[in-house]
């Protein structure tokens with residue numbers, strides 16, 4: 001073996017990565033009769049130990065806690081924006097949601113809607129069915145309290161949220177027609193939990209023209225979000241409503257039963 | 258199916274009032290600590306925040322330390338850590354377990370991000386220029402004036418090694434960090450670096466030789482200063 005060949009494999013030998021026993025024996029045999037190569041091998045073994053020590057001593061170096069906090073915020077925002085990546089979620093309802101002020105509807109649109117309503121009601125009466133339109137203002141809920149508790153100052157939700165995608169349904173603010181045959185008394189039978197925030201910051205302007213989206217989601221998903229549900233039947237689909245601002249960000253979710 | 262309903266009709270109170278409610282109490286912890294990285298990722302992608310927490314706690318050091326060892330900058334390493342995990346949150350479904358472990362995938366993302374940021378900061382040494390390693394001059398930062406007896410404290414030894422590694426050309430530095438500090442196999446390192454195993458082997462050998470030279474030079478210079 002030449003010294004050049006030895007130099008090529010000395011580090012590998014020192015690291016214990018040289019698998020071939022015959023090669024190991026050749027290297028050791030050369031080092032036994034060649035002082036420079038023996039010193040080279042000793043230096044490599046010493047360096048190996050120093051690198052291990054360095055790795056051990058720096059193994060506890062970690063990023064600042066704020067990195068995790070910001071990622072957690074981003075995780076929640078992502079979760080809200082795309083409730084179940086890889087799993088189907090049925091979007092059952094899109095409800096207009098107006099928090100601070102009455103929804104502004106262009107006059108021409110209101111006129112068209114009113115016209116359509118009259119035509120439809122006449123048609124429905126003629127067919128002997130229940131009128132199926134609900135006036136838009138029944139879906140508008142004026143607020144009684146501040147929209148949101150301000151987030152802690154250390155959180156920078158905007159840093160994590162800009163790429164947040166809208167909930168994968170088109171938000172619609174046009175009058176929505178209820179399918180005929182839908183029971184009329186269902187609203188009174190339903191109860192809803194409190195909203196659980198999905199982000200740490202809220203944009204009041206976005207919420208003012210936001211939308212309430214009804215989803216069917218696996219029960220386990222709501223449990224993971226912190227909603228008070230029994231854990232056992234995680235695969236069962238339950239109704240939930242997500243409050244989505246007009247910027248596409250989902251701000252809160254609640255269970256509807 | 259489309260329903261219309263007023264929130265006040267159903268809940269008896271306005272939506273905005275509900276918004277001010279406090280966050281609900283956390284659920285009892287589930288045993289996730291023994292799950293594999295890949296299972297944690299799968300559960301994270303189905304929305305389990307706890308799976309994200311466990312996965313982050315387990316792998317943050319891998320990402321952060323690689324970035325720190327490659328760049329020498331804690332700020333850059335934190336940026337990289339954030340970018341890598343953010344990418345995992347948003348695009349984690351792109352991970353293909355058939356192509357390797359998640360830890361390797363994370364290191365690959367980390368390496369790409371580090372190189373991008375280092376390039377942006379113009380402290381970048383051309384990756385493909387094999388002649389760059391001929392410059393063996395000692396960076397001023399390698400010279401320590403603080404320990405005349407050369408009995409370096411742990412912190413000083415760490416810093417000497419850190420600076421010596423940082424003085425390596427990037428293509429040697431990354432292979433040394435991967436193979437000797439992260440203890441990756443040549444094959445895994447080759448996968449992350451997208452190069453043949455033989456290249457990893459030869460670069461590591463060269464990196465080790467250069468590192469020995471730099472450490473030796475640093476200690477000799479320190480001795481001369483003392484003398």
Ligand SMILES: [Zn+2]
Pocket residue numbers: 002003006030034035036037038
């Ligand atoms: Zn020899």
